[in-house]
Every structure is written in C-alpha cells, then in structure tokens.
Amino acid sequence: MDRPAAQVPPTIAEVARAAGVAKATAGRVLGGYGSPSPELQARVRAAAEALGYRPNMLARSMSTGVTKTIGVVVADISNPFFAGLVRGIADAGRAAGYDTVLVNTDERVDRERAAVEVLVGKQVDGLIIASAAGAPAPAPHLRAAISRGTPVVGVDRDLPDLDADVFVIDNREITRHAVDHLIDAGHRRIAYAWGPPHPGQVRSREELLGAAGADLSTGAARLRGYVDALDAAGIDLDPRLVTTGVETVEGTEEALRVMLGSARPPSAVFATETDALLGALRALQAAGLRCPEDVSLVGFDDSPWTAVVEPPITVVQQPVQQLGEAAARRLIQRIDGFDAAAERTVLSARLVSRSSVRGPRTQPA
Amino acid sequence: MDRPAAQVPPTIAEVARAAGVAKATAGRVLGGYGSPSPELQARVRAAAEALGYRPNMLARSMSTGVTKTIGVVVADISNPFFAGLVRGIADAGRAAGYDTVLVNTDERVDRERAAVEVLVGKQVDGLIIASAAGAPAPAPHLRAAISRGTPVVGVDRDLPDLDADVFVIDNREITRHAVDHLIDAGHRRIAYAWGPPHPGQVRSREELLGAAGADLSTGAARLRGYVDALDAAGIDLDPRLVTTGVETVEGTEEALRVMLGSARPPSAVFATETDALLGALRALQAAGLRCPEDVSLVGFDDSPWTAVVEPPITVVQQPVQQLGEAAARRLIQRIDGFDAAAERTVLSARLVSRSSVRGPRTQPA
DNA sequence: GCCACACAAGAGACCGGTCTCTCTCTCGCA
DNA sequence: TGCGAGAGAGAGACCGGTCTCTTGTGTGGC
Numbered sequence: 001m002d003r004p005a006a007q008v009p010p011t012i013a014e015v016a017r018a019a020g021v022a023k024a025t026a027g028r029v030l031g032g033y034g035s036p037s038p039e040l041q042a043r044v045r046a047a048a049e050a051l052g053y054r055p056n057m058l059a060r061s062m063s064t065g066v067t068k069t070i071g072v073v074v075a076d077i078s079n080p081f082f083a084g085l086v087r088g089i090a091d092a093g094r095a096a097g098y099d100t101v102l103v104n105t106d107e108r109v110d111r112e113r114a115a116v117e118v119l120v121g122k123q124v125d126g127l128i129i130a131s132a133a134g135a136p137a138p139a140p141h142l143r144a145a146i147s148r149g150t151p152v153v154g155v156d157r158d159l160p161d162l163d164a165d166v167f168v169i170d171n172r173e174i175t176r177h178a179v180d181h182l183i184d185a186g187h188r189r190i191a192y193a194w195g196p197p198h199p200g201q202v203r204s205r206e207e208l209l210g211a212a213g214a215d216l217s218t219g220a221a222r223l224r225g226y227v228d229a230l231d232a233a234g235i236d237l238d239p240r241l242v243t244t245g246v247e248t249v250e251g252t253e254e255a256l257r258v259m260l261g262s263a264r265p266p267s268a269v270f271a272t273e274t275d276a277l278l279g280a281l282r283a284l285q286a287a288g289l290r291c292p293e294d295v296s297l298v299g300f301d302d303s304p305w306t307a308v309v310e311p312p313i314t315v316v317q318q319p320v321q322q323l324g325e326a327a328a329r330r331l332i333q334r335i336d337g338f339d340a341a342a343e344r345t346v347l348s349a350r351l352v353s354r355s356s357v358r359g360p361r362t363q364p365a
Numbered sequence: 366m367d368r369p370a371a372q373v374p375p376t377i378a379e380v381a382r383a384a385g386v387a388k389a390t391a392g393r394v395l396g397g398y399g400s401p402s403p404e405l406q407a408r409v410r411a412a413a414e415a416l417g418y419r420p421n422m423l424a425r426s427m428s429t430g431v432t433k434t435i436g437v438v439v440a441d442i443s444n445p446f447f448a449g450l451v452r453g454i455a456d457a458g459r460a461a462g463y464d465t466v467l468v469n470t471d472e473r474v475d476r477e478r479a480a481v482e483v484l485v486g487k488q489v490d491g492l493i494i495a496s497a498a499g500a501p502a503p504a505p506h507l508r509a510a511i512s513r514g515t516p517v518v519g520v521d522r523d524l525p526d527l528d529a530d531v532f533v534i535d536n537r538e539i540t541r542h543a544v545d546h547l548i549d550a551g552h553r554r555i556a557y558a559w560g561p562p563h564p565g566q567v568r569s570r571e572e573l574l575g576a577a578g579a580d581l582s583t584g585a586a587r588l589r590g591y592v593d594a595l596d597a598a599g600i601d602l603d604p605r606l607v608t609t610g611v612e613t614v615e616g617t618e619e620a621l622r623v624m625l626g627s628a629r630p631p632s633a634v635f636a637t638e639t640d641a642l643l644g645a646l647r648a649l650q651a652a653g654l655r656c657p658e659d660v661s662l663v664g665f666d667d668s669p670w671t672a673v674v675e676p677p678i679t680v681v682q683q684p685v686q687q688l689g690e691a692a693a694r695r696l697i698q699r700i701d702g703f704d705a706a707a708e709r710t711v712l713s714a715r716l717v718s719r720s721s722v723r724g725p726r727t728q729p730a
Numbered sequence: 731g732c733c734a735c736a737c738a739a740g741a742g743a744c745c746g747g748t749c750t751c752t753c754t755c756t757c758g759c760a
Numbered sequence: 761t762g763c764g765a766g767a768g769a770g771a772g773a774c775c776g777g778t779c780t781c782t783t784g785t786g787t788g789g790c
Contacts, residue, residue, distance in 0.1 A: 009513050011776055022740045027778065034779085037738065054513070057486040059776035062427050063745050069466070069487075078452040078686070080445060087443040090469055099483060101434070102467045104455055118464060121422040122434075148374050148419070249669065281673040304614065305670040308646040321443070376746055387770040392748065399749085402768065424746035428775050 010051040019047035030055060061123065069099045070331060071119030073129040075107045080274060081301055081320055082130065085155065088324020089128055096332045098125070107132040113141040120145045126331040128324075130156040151334035155327040157217060158344070165334070166344045167327045169318050171218050174349040175225025175272070176232075178298050178316050181351060182268045183233045186359040187296060191259055191266035192226050193252050193276040194219070195242040202239045211244065222272050222300075241266055252279025253286065260287045260295070267360035268296035274303055277313070292358035302352060312354035319347050375416040384412035395420060426488065434464045435696060436484030438494040440472045445639060446666055446685055447495065450520065453689020454493055461697045463490070472497040478506040485510045491696040493689075495521040516699035520692040522582060523709070530699070531709045532692045534683050536583050539714040540590025540637070541597075543663050543681050546716060547633045548598045551724040552661060556624055556631035557591050558617050558641040559584070560607035567604045576609065587637050587665075606631055617644025618651065625652045625660070632725035633661035639668055642678070657723035667717060677719035684712050 016026035021040055028034035029044040030053065036044070047053075061067040070093055074082040090100045101124060103115035112132050119127060127150055133139045142152050142162055152159070154166035182190050196202075196219060198211035209227070212220040223242075230237050240262075243255040252275065259266055260283060271277035277299035284291055291297050291311060299306060302317035326345065381391035386405055393399035394409040395418065401409070412418075426432045435458055439447040455465045466489060468480035477497050484492060492515055498504045507517050507527055517524070519531035547555050561567075561584060563576035574592070577585040588607075595602050605627075608620040617640065624631055625648060636642035642664035649656055656662050656676060664671060667682035691710065 007512070007514075012778095013776075023777090024741075024779080025739060027776095028739090031778070035738070040739080052509075054482070054486055056488060056776055057483075058423060058427055058432065058488045059745090060778075061745095062423055062747090062776075063778040065745075067423065076452065077442065077455065078445070078448045080443070080448070083443045083445070083448040086467070087441065087469065090442065090467060094468075099487065100467050102451070102455060102465050103459075104452065117419070118422075121419055122464065123421060123423045144417075147372070149372075275669075278669050278673055285673065303670065304640075304643050305668070305674070308643055308650065309670070309674040377748095378746075388747090389749080389771075390769060392746095393769090396748070400768070405769080421746055424775090425748075426775095427746075427777090428748040430775075 010053050015044060015048045015051055015053050018051060019043045067123050067125055068097055069101055069124045071101045071124040071127045073103050073105060073112060073115050075130065075132060076104050077102060080303055084320035085324040088321035089328040092325040092328035098332065105132055109133050116141045116145055120148060120150050124150065125335045126151040128153050128155055128327050128331055131159060151331055153327045153331040155323060163342050165330050165342050167323055168346055169349050170346050171221035172225040174316050175222040176228040178351050179226050179229035179270055182270065182296060182298060182357060183229060185296060185357050187268040188235050189241060189264065189266045191256060191269045192242040193256060193269055193271040193280055194247065194273050195223060195244045197245055197247065199245040202244050204239060205237045208239050208242060226270065249275045249279045252276050253282040256280055256283035257286055260289060271299045274301045292356050294361060296358055297356040311356050313356040314354045315352050316349050317352045318349045323347055375418050380409060380413045380416055380418050383416060384409045432488050432490055433462055434466055434489045436466045436489040436492045438468050438470060438477060438480050440495060440497060441469050442467060445668055449685035450689040453686035454693040457690040457693035463697065470497055474498050481506045481510055485513060485515050489515065490700045491516040493518050493520055493692050493696055496524060516696055518692045518696040520688060528707050530695050530707050532688055533711055534714050535711050536586035537590040539681050540587040541593040543716050544591050544594035544635055547635065547661060547663060547722060548594060550661060550722050552633040553600050554606060554629065554631045556621060556634045557607040558621060558634055558636040558645055559612065559638050560588060560609045562610055562612065564610040567609050569604060570602045573604050573607060591635065614640045614644045617641050618647040621645055621648035622651055625654060636664045639666040657721050659726060661723055662721040676721050678721040679719045680717050681714050682717045683714045688712055
C-alpha cells in the first residue's frame with residue numbers, strides 16, 4: 001500500500017468502551033458538561049489520548065443546534081475593501097469562537113440568493129452580508145433566513161425593509177465633505193467617477209438621480225453627497241461630468257479621457273472607488289495632464305499606496321476593519337439572544353488631506 | 366411579541382407526515398436518491414413547498430460524511446496576495462459545489478495549529494494552507510489531518526516532509542531574474558528589502574543564509590535567488606544591504622533610510638513584498654531621492670497601482686489567482702479519491718518591465 | 731440507626747438526514 | 761394460471777455527539 005489508509009477516527013463510544021465506562025460518561029468528560037468524578041475523568045482522558053480522539057463538531061452541532069460558524073457574503077474578497085471588512089469580521093468572530101464561511105457574489109443577486117440559501121442550509125449561526133440587492137429588490141432570501149431564526153446583519157449596504165441591524169459609512173456626508181473640499185479650492189467643474197450603473201449617457205439631473213435609485217445603496221448615497229455639495233455652492237449639475245455604466249479601471253479611464261478632452265473639461269475628479277481612482281490616474285497620464293497642477297484629485301478608500309505616490313493623494317478613509325468588527329460583534333450578540341429593535345449604525349469616514357488638490361488652472365468665470 | 370418567534374423549520378419527517386408517506390420516501394424525493402414514483406414525488410414536493418422545507422445540510426453531512434466545505438488557512442486575508450489566492454480557491458471550489466471556511470493566522474504557528482484542528486474537527490473535506498510552519502517545524506498538525514483522511518494541499522509555501530501536493534511560485538528563479546535585470550542595468554550595490562526575520566544585524570554571508578533557513582520558505586527562496594544573481598555576476602554579497610528582522614512598511618522605510626544615508630548607499634532596491642515596496646518608496650521620498658534617476662526599484666506582487674504611479678514600477682507578477690485555483694482543483698481531485706503520489710507544482714512568475722530601472726548615477730568602479 | 735437527599739453513572743432517546751433491508755405489489759413469461 | 765424478477769414503499773438502523781431520565785451509591789441529618 002503506497003499511501004497508508006486513513007484510519008477511521010475513534011468516536012466517543014469507542015473511547016468509552018476502552019475506558020470501561022458508559023458512552024454518556026465519556027461524553028461528559030470529553031464534552032466538558034455534567035460532573036464526572038475525577039477518577040473516571042482521568043480514565044476517559046487517558047483512553048481518549050491513547051486512541052487519538054478528536055470531537056466531531058458536526059455531530060456536536062447536530063445535537064446542540066449551534067455550529068459556531070458565521071456566514072459572510074460579499075461581492076469580491078480580492079477587493080481590498082472587502083478583504084479588510086472580512087478581516088475585521090474574522091477577528092471579532094474568532095475572539096468569540098466563531099469560524100467564517102466566505103462567499104463571493106460579484107454583486108450578482110442570483111448568486112447572493114444562492115449563497116444565503118446554502119449558508120442557512122449549512123446552519124450557520126448568523127449571516128453578515130454586503131447585499132447587492134438594492135432598494136427595488138426586497139431581498140426575500142434574507143427575510144427567509146431571518147424568519148428561520150438565523151440572525152442577519154448588513155454591512156456597507158443598507159438592507160431595505162428588513163428587520164436587521166446594519167452598519168454603514170456616512171457615505172453621503174463624507175462625499176459632500178470631500179466635494180466641498182474641492183469647491184473650496186475653487187473648482188466648479190468636478191467630474192464624478194463611478195456614477196450609477198445606468199447604461200448610456202444620462203441627460204438630466206432627474207434622470208441621474210433616478211438612475212442612482214433610492215438613498216440606500218452606497219453608490220446612490222455618494223452621488224447624493226456630490227449633488228448636495230454642488231447645490232449648496234450654487235453649481236449647476238452637469239450630467240456629462242458623471243460617468244455612468246462603467247465599473248472597471250479601463251472603463252473609467254476611457255470615460256474620463258473623453259471628458260478631459262472635451263471643450264469644457266473638468267478641473268477636478270472625485271473618484272468613488274479605488275478602481276475609479278486608478279482609472280482617473282491612468283486617464284491623466286494618457287492625456288498628459290499632471291496632478292495637481294492640471295487636475296485635482298480626491299479618491300475613496302485609503303489604500304497604503306495613495307500616500308506614497310507622487311503626489312500623495314487626498315482620500316476618503318473608511319474605517320473598514322472596524323466596520324467588520326462592529327458588525328460581527330453585533331451579530332454575535334444577536335446569536336446570543338440579544339433582543340432589541342434593529343439598529344442602523346453609521347460609522348464616520350474621514351477625509352485625509354494630502355497634496356492632490358489645488359486651485360484650478362484658470363479661474364472659472 | 367415584538368419580533369416574531371422564529372418558527373422551527375420543518376424536517377423531512379414532518380414533510381413525510383404531511384404528504385402521507387414514510388420518512389424514507391420523503392427523503393428519497395427531497396434528497397434526490399432512490400427512485401420514488403412520479404405520483405409520490407409530486408405529493409412530497411407539494412408538501413415540502415407548503416411547509417417551506419429546506420434540507421439541513423448538517424444532518425446530511427452527518428450521515429454522508431461529506432460537508433462540501435474546504436478549509437483555507439492563510440496569514441492575513443487583508444494582504445492582497447492572500448486575498449487573490451482565496452478568491453481563486455473560492456472560485457474553483459464553488460464551481461465544484463464547495464464552500465470555503467477561512468482562517469487567518471498572522472503567520473503564527475500556534476494559531477495555525479489551532480485553525481487546522483478546528484477545521485478538521487468541523488469535518489472539512491479538505492484543507493488548503495499557506496503554512497507558516499517552516500522547515501524546522503515538521504508540521505505535526507498537518508500530518509495528523511492527513512492521517513485522519515483529510516487531504517491537505519499546500520500553497521505558496523512548501524510543506525516539508527509531508528506527503529501532500531504543493532503549489533508554489535518559482536521564487537528563486539524569478540528573483541534571480543529580477544536581480545539580473547538590475548545588474549544588467551549596471552547596478553552592483555542592490556539592497557534587498559525584507560530579508561530573513563533574523564533579529565539584529567547579520568555580519569556574514571553564511572550567517573545570512575543560515576538565518577534564511579532551508580530553501581523551502583518563499584523568503585529563503587527569494588534570498589537565494591538574490592545571492593545566485595550576485596554570485597553569477599561576481600558581486601560580493603554585502604550583508605548590510607539586506608534588511609533583517611523587519612516586516613512592516615515602517616520598519617522597511619527606516620532600515621532603507623539608514624542604508625541610503627550610509628557612506629556606500631545602494632543604487633537599487635529589490636523589494637520582496639508589496640509592503641516592502643511601499644516602505645522603499647517612502648524611504649526614497651524621505652531621503653529626497655528620485656526613482657529611477659537616483660535609485661532603481663523592482664518590486665514583488667503586481668498590485669494595480671504599481672502601473673499608474675510615477676514612475677511605473679517594474680515588478681515581479683505572480684499568478685496569484687491561478688495558484689489558488691490550481692490548488693483547489695487538485696484538492697478536489699484528492700477529495701474525489703485521486704490517488705497518485707503527491708506533486709510539487711511550480712507556477713512561473715514573470716517580470717513586468719516598466720520604468721523604475723535605469724543605470725546607476727555613478728558608474729561603479 | 732434510619733431515612734432522605736445529593737450526586738455520579740448508566741441507558742437510551744434525540745438531532746435530521748441517508749441508506750439498507752424487507753415486504754408487497756405488479757408485470758412478464760412459461 | 762403460477763411463479764420469479766424487479767421495482768417501489770415502509771420500517772428502522774445509523775452517523776457521533778448531547779442530554780434527559782433512571783438507577784444506584786454514598787453521605788448527612790435527626
């Protein structure tokens with residue numbers, strides 16, 4: 001025999017037999033419940049050791065109804081934002097003895113639904129989800145999970161019409177603040193990279209806000225913050241300065257290159273995602289423009305590299321890991337039976353001012 | 366009652382009773398095994414639908430011995446390298462119907478051991494691990510997992526003395542190639558950022574190679590590649606150009622700043638990690654040096670930003686996601702009973718040449 | 731010195747599926 | 761018409777733990 005046959009792991013019953021006690025007694029010793037006598041404890045322990053006994057958590061979960069596992073559903077773990085989020089969740093979970101099952105959905109609602117069903121089927125004790133199902137979709141799969149007794153906590157995205165805790169960033173406020181920062185520097189034509197996923201060009205303010213949907217998704221909230229800032233400053237919203245329907249680095253680059261080459265180009269760019277910022281940077285390079293001399297730049301998500309590039313980039317920094325930790329802690333409270341009304345918790349992002357913002361080259365009229 | 370009490374989900378027995386059939390029959394219909402008659406199928410299906418039946422995967426796993434879950438153990442999911450790796454694993458896993466349980470170890474062997482035990486206890490069908498337990502530690506926890514019948518596949522790091530498949534990058538060769546690239550450009554004093562974790566200054570070549578350990582960890586392999594290149598070019602290894610004992614952005618920055626300010630500073634830096642590259646960039650900024658005019662730079666791990674910074678940085682690009690996919694596919698083969706001798710598969714990284722390398726400012730003597 | 735009570739240990743049900751074994755019914759063929 | 765094969769349905773064991781219920785033992789109080 002080439003590879004030694006896997007010996008079947010011993011069960012509690014076998015340990016009990018080896019120790020000469022009843023299965024129940026061995027269970028009490030090995031499971032740490034009840035009150036077995038010190039003498040039998042020693043005997044059972046010795047037998048377990050000798051046989052190399054390891055508890056089967058599946059069987060334990062089967063009878064206790066607890067898996068010590070939480071399900072995490074995000075769009076894409078290779079996105080640094082979600083990676084940080086999951087790290088926070090995993091850390092807070094582990095501190096309380098929970099493991100983490102991870103599923104990627106790529107923002108597809110069908111895969112999200114499938115993921116939730118699988119996880120609930122696997123009897124996770126709770127679910128943390130950055131749901132792709134926006135305001136129109138009422139997320140019936142999540143409702144089903146909750147009604148079956150699996151607590152659900154939303155993170156980064158709101159969970160419309162659902163009786164669930166939610167932890168989000170103050171996207172609208174921080175975006176308004178960031179755009180204010182550009183306006184204060186004198187900019188009036190500010191491009192917005194990664195607008196709503198609407199296909200094709202949007203013509204009017206109404207159409208734009210309509211395409212963004214309700215105020216619940218992060219994207220819509222950020223766009224509203226942008227509009228808030230413009231409105232407060234009395235700047236007309238120019239829909240042509242908002243990219244629509246692009247959600248890749250390349251798409252953003254292309255869209256911004258067109259904008260920057262137009263008759264009335266933007267003097268600043270606000271990028272709502274790391275990839276949008278990357279696209280903006282590439283568009284500037286391709287157009288032979290320099291930051292901040294020619295175009296000012298503000299990004300979202302504080303990746304370490306934004307601080308070391310030339311120039312260091314002013315960004316909105318989200319408390320990603322804390323967001324994950326807070327969500328996980330609350331979920332665990334719920335699992336433990338905490339029974340208060342669901343809450344919406346807003347964590348504050350902050351604007352980290354660096355050197356990518358300066359006044360526009362030609363003062364606006 | 367404020368929040369509706371979670372109704373206990375129906376079991377197969379209840380569905381069977383509602384449909385007026387035996388539990389076994391309902392099981393056959395709902396579990397998709399055996400051959401129930403079309404008529405009873407319809408009846409059971411209707412009853413299941415009416416009651417909102419969802420199978421309990423835990424119970425199924427309990428009796429089949431299969432959980433359709435793979436455990437993944439990495440150092441830190443918020444590190445883009447591991448995030449990409451996990452994404453690859455999750456994708457290949459999902460394609461075969463497997464979910465992914467993720468554990469972070471922060472490179473700590475004690476946490477790695479605990480993680481493996483928990484995962485095996487939870488009866489994962491297989492394990493993929495980027496093990497922190499280097500050559501000296503014989504990884505008894507992994508041996509235990511294998512002997513219990515849980516297949517283990519190593520990824521990114523070798524698994525010394527273990528009968529397990531392993532998927533790694535050709536670290537030594539690609540590092541030699543990258544350093545050759547710097548040497549070809551005329552550099553002879555090449556700093557190496559993120560050398561062995563040895564505390565304190567290393568004095569000699571022997572001490573350095575000894576500190577790096579056997580040729581099995583990625584770090585040791587990269588260091589050897591560096592030495593290979595130097596040797597082939599007849600350049601004396603200067604241990605002072607190799608950072609030791611630092612594994613943070615700040616630590617690297619500090620160490621390199623000292624080097625760059627020394628009497629015989631390096632004219633180029635080879636950074637073996639994303640964070641090492643970040644540290645190098647910061648050190649250059651702090652020292653008021655420019656890349657590539659003053660110092661050339663080659664990094665590891667192709668993060669998108671390396672292409673858009675000024676100057677675009679020459680980096681070693683690892684096929685991260687493919688690595689994860691390959692490991693997961695092989696693991697699943699093993700789970701399915703594939704029984705050939707364990708293999709060590711080496712995927713090739715490649716050097717992406719950009720603009721951060723140029724000849725040294727003063728030609729070496 | 732006797733009774734009651736506390737507590738440890740054993741026996742076995744239970745969690746919710748799967749799966750084997752047995753029984754019955756039907757159909758085909760002689 | 762009778763018999764055998766085969767298929768479909770039911771009963772119940774089983775996976776490996778937990779936990780309740782019962783039994784038995786020892787101890788303390790009066």
